[in-house]
Amino acid sequence: MANTVLVAGASGLVGAACVDRFLDDGWNVIAVSRRQPEVFHERPFQHLPINLRDEAMTREAVHGLAGVTHVVYAAVFEKPGLISGWTDQDQMDTNLAMLRNLIEPLAELAELQHVTLLQGTKAYGIHLHPMRVPAREHYPRDDHANFYWLQEDYIKEKATTKGFAFTIMRPQLIVGPNTGVVMNLPPVIGAFAAIRKEEGRPFGFPGGVPYVWEAVDTRLVANATRWAAEAPAAAGQHFNLTNGEVFEWRDLWPAMAEALGVEVGADEPTSMAEFLPARAEVWAKIVAKHGLRQISMDELLGESHYYADFCFAYGATAPPPPAFVSTVKIKQAGFTEVQDTEQTFVHWLKVLQERRVLPPA
Template identity: 30%
Template sequence: MEKEKSPDALLVALIVGVTGMVGFSLAEALKKPTTPGRPWKVYGVARRPLPSWFPSSLIDCFISLDALDHADTTNKLSPVAQEITHVFWISRQLRGSEEVNISMNSAMLANVLNALKSSAPSRLRHITLLRGTKQYMGPIFDPSLAGKLVHQEPPFREDLGRLPYPNFYHALEDLVASYLPSVTHSVHRSSIIIGASSRSLNNALLTLSVYATICRHLGLPFRYPGNKYTWEHFCDMSDARVLAEQQIWASVTDGAKNQAFNCTNGDVFAWKSLWKVLCEVFDVEFVAFEGDEKFNWVEMMKDKGKVWDEIVQKSGLFETKMEDIACFEALNVVLHFGFQHVSSMNKSREFGFLGHADTLKSVRMWVGKLREMKIIP
């Protein structure tokens, strides 16, 4: 029988962005009896109150705060600041301009870290940053840079240098590095994340679920809205559970400190294969890609908010607005790539993390989870 940890030895996590896809999976993972560093005490932070689908048993305390507000952040975190040993930074604010993203996200992280470090003595020892493949592509959602970006050659590797474009990822990485050597860090670069939440920005699976559900409800064909290249070529994804496992592993493994790791499921898929899976789980007819460049699903879905309201009401779902849970514009960019969106997992494996998932099975599982949470019918 394991000895109970003394209060000074107990690992205490602060998940900033706990109600997002990865935050939810992190809270679940940290409470598992087999998790490295167990038992963990877990504080969860989000701007809004916990939604009804989030089990309160996954966290020891929930803190609602606006990380952009320095005073609010300091006031809310001061009572627990001396306990926190690990920060899991999942939160992000996204706008069209990358310069604005840099300003907002840097301010948020600085406010949280200042609140934790200003309460002496601080026990903070490690910060994990959730990032993504924008590291290798540049700010693809900034309209001012449309057509000007040159991406790295896939498969993306962690040793590729920074691209010469503004990127809030770089600003946050430089900020956490400034706390060395007293506080270590790890950077985790995901691909397209699949998980379950009604509060994640750029939630591709939930966007596709809304699209499929509305098509079925209206009797419309569930057409692939991307280009022929992505329909036929390889892409990868990141299961939120694998991301959570890698972040926890890096936070307690000495050899993984102060490193950046890609984190994908370790396999690849073509969108035509994934489309068949989506057709099965949503019970819609499979329509082969027809190469119709005139089909614009972003425009098609603009007036479907009231249809989603009807579906939510009829099915007794957790109340959401379509514009708050679907990211048609962002996913449309991804579905029109002209290169294979694939990251190498070699470094992660070489350092000792062997987590993986079968992407097509993950999609089925997470759709089931979204249904169980009453976010989709």
């Protein structure tokens, strides 16, 4: 019999990609998210529009899911403005409660075999201080308050008492096609380019000083998650995850400009958190002009415009501390996939054009 995976946060970057990836292999998929996931696959899957913050609703919805063997937990709660919430205790407590609300009733059904959790580079404290380079999974836990630690401690205890395995992935700057999410750059970059073109202005890089870091294609994260679901070498492990190379934004800009049909211009520091909401009416005109899907600026961005300012180092006069992670461990464990970062961004920008979210080139 096919395994059954429950994907929490299924409308997000990793969640939607995982729905597609597990469907590829013939698994039964239950997608949990308040919004219907937008996926590529034509095979049917079950969608449960659950708010994981509601304990009673979650328990009632999950109570009859006796066949769930695997969980991919890609749900996250972030506060408006994003960055300031990363050190907020309420944000941490809410994320722990959401995980508990789902796993407690599932664990009672005694079918669970494996849970995958997502963390990120904040596990190494990069949002608070410089980190060791490269960051390695075996380093001692960075001593700062973070919902990662709350969720990790909970899932370790629950795995021990209920007898299921778990794996924790730490991807770096995930890139995909999802709109209205908390941290995804292609919709931000695409909207910025379209508005600049509409206003007769070139597509200059809007960030701060040059620096180098890493990203990961959401398809690669989904493939690693599918591998971890059944790989003995992944049980009980943490894995950093990137495309396998470094990049600098200005080096990516010409390829993205070509894909979007805009002219590259000189750097022009611009806050995406301020620029894009202020041009919501311009965006609405672009949507009407090109017959795009009726997605407002707020619906397009989620909180990703704040994330863009963070990623582009907007306002920075000195390079941010290096945020490089080692991916040797996951490769040695058996997952060796890599991706070209320039192709990653171009691919997802073109997908957004094909979905009529962004205007054609």
